[in-house]
Amino acid sequence: MTRDAATLDVSAGYILAYRLFDVAYAIDLAKAEETWARTVRTGSSRGRLTSTPAKALDFGEPPVALALGTISLPLPDGPLPAAVTARLYEFGIVSIAIRATVVDLSWAAFTQRLNAVDRAVGPTPATTLWIELLDRVRQGVGEALVRPMPSTLEEDYLIGVANAFSQPMTAEAILNRLDLVPLLSGEQRKLSEGARRDLLRHRYSYYVDDLVVLTWDRAFVYEPRGDADVIDVLEVANAQLLEMRYYDELLDAELPRMYDLVEAARRRWPLPGARRFADLARRLYTMVAEVTELTEKVDNALQVTEDVYLARIYTAALDLFRVRTVSAAVDRKLSIIRDTYTALYDEASGSRSELLEIFVLILIAVEIILAVIR
Numbered sequence: 001m002t003r004d005a006a007t008l009d010v011s012a013g014y015i016l017a018y019r020l021f022d023v024a025y026a027i028d029l030a031k032a033e034e035t036w037a038r039t040v041r042t043g044s045s046r047g048r049l050t051s052t053p054a055k056a057l058d059f060g061e062p063p064v065a066l067a068l069g070t071i072s073l074p075l076p077d078g079p080l081p082a083a084v085t086a087r088l089y090e091f092g093i094v095s096i097a098i099r100a101t102v103v104d105l106s107w108a109a110f111t112q113r114l115n116a117v118d119r120a121v122g123p124t125p126a127t128t129l130w131i132e133l134l135d136r137v138r139q140g141v142g143e144a145l146v147r148p149m150p151s152t153l154e155e156d157y158l159i160g161v162a163n164a165f166s167q168p169m170t171a172e173a174i175l176n177r178l179d180l181v182p183l184l185s186g187e188q189r190k191l192s193e194g195a196r197r198d199l200l201r202h203r204y205s206y207y208v209d210d211l212v213v214l215t216w217d218r219a220f221v222y223e224p225r226g227d228a229d230v231i232d233v234l235e236v237a238n239a240q241l242l243e244m245r246y247y248d249e250l251l252d253a254e255l256p257r258m259y260d261l262v263e264a265a266r267r268r269w270p271l272p273g274a275r276r277f278a279d280l281a282r283r284l285y286t287m288v289a290e291v292t293e294l295t296e297k298v299d300n301a302l303q304v305t306e307d308v309y310l311a312r313i314y315t316a317a318l319d320l321f322r323v324r325t326v327s328a329a330v331d332r333k334l335s336i337i338r339d340t341y342t343a344l345y346d347e348a349s350g351s352r353s354e355l356l357e358i359f360v361l362i363l364i365a366v367e368i369i370l371a372v373i374r
Helices: 003-007 029-039 107-121 128-144 171-177 181-185 193-199 229-267 270-299 308-320 323-373
Strands: 009-022 024-027 044-046 057-059 064-075 078-089 093-102 145-148 154-165 202-204 211-214 218-222 302-304
Touching: 009 107, 009 229, 024 270, 029 064, 029 128, 064 093, 064 107, 064 128, 078 107, 078 128, 093 107, 093 128, 093 229, 107 154, 107 181, 128 145, 154 229, 171 211, 181 193, 181 218, 202 308, 211 308, 218 229, 229 270, 229 308, 229 323, 270 323, 308 323
Parallel strands: 154 218
Antiparallel strands: 009 093, 009 154, 024 145, 044 064, 057 302, 064 078, 078 093, 202 211, 211 218
8 A cells, every 4th residue: 555545535335245145946036026025025126237228238037136124243343234135046046245334434444344344244154144144035035946955055255345535536546556455365464466466467447437356256346436237247257156066066966876877777687777778868868958947047147248348347257256167067067968868868779679679589489489380
């Protein structure tokens, strides 16, 4: 931090900590809205990007946003009130966000506040705070969760947002005057130049007075117009990562089981073996169809067409969060299962053909024997 940064305050902004959970195979969003309004009787809405035209960048299926009220975060300098909201994505993800408003804090105090909030909400895995909030969502939406599951996978992200400084600022001035590294890393000790460059590598601006800096688990956003589109894009990218991680682990567990089932079917007597091959092939086909349907929904969660700036941030987030890498791993494992399904189907068909040939030969032999006897 430069010497004159000590006189620079974040006059308006907020700190956003959110945790995403994979809670179900899918979520019926219309039923979730109806059930929430009937049981909890607080507001809900369909999310959309606020400042971007729908034709430029929009949700494939807008998530449902739910208001969860306020909580108090225990910080070293006293309790901090924070608003809590949740978003439901149709592919089974629940995102819970805790937002603490910031007013007239020096840059050093803003960084300290953000790190204090991070410690207060707790590390992964989810602490009691997150579990209680998630349980409220589960109870409020009820049967809208399609094939619910115990949540074992989660993602977290932390964002510091500055909407106004005590002086007019440009993106270049922020990078020159403020040390973003302690905020982006959470480290108190001074980092090496290489580590600092890596942390600041993914930075983006559209106007001269806005700035987004991304890292794996944190981001800094300077947005004087108050738009939240960048934050929504980052949440969608995290939701996609979480869902792809789920299917990657699901298929990791399924492949060895599939090999065992194939081997067991081959050891059985040929007559029922054809049916077992066919049953196993149908089971694998059903799995491939379900996973493919959900992964397509995940891939289409956000549609990018004309907004070049948000498209760049979205693409960078997908690469930084390794969404494409995990998605490619899922595609490879699906390809293995598809090939196995094809092989099983061919083997079952071949077994049936062999059995038919045997029956035909037996019938011919019987006819010959009967003819000789007569």
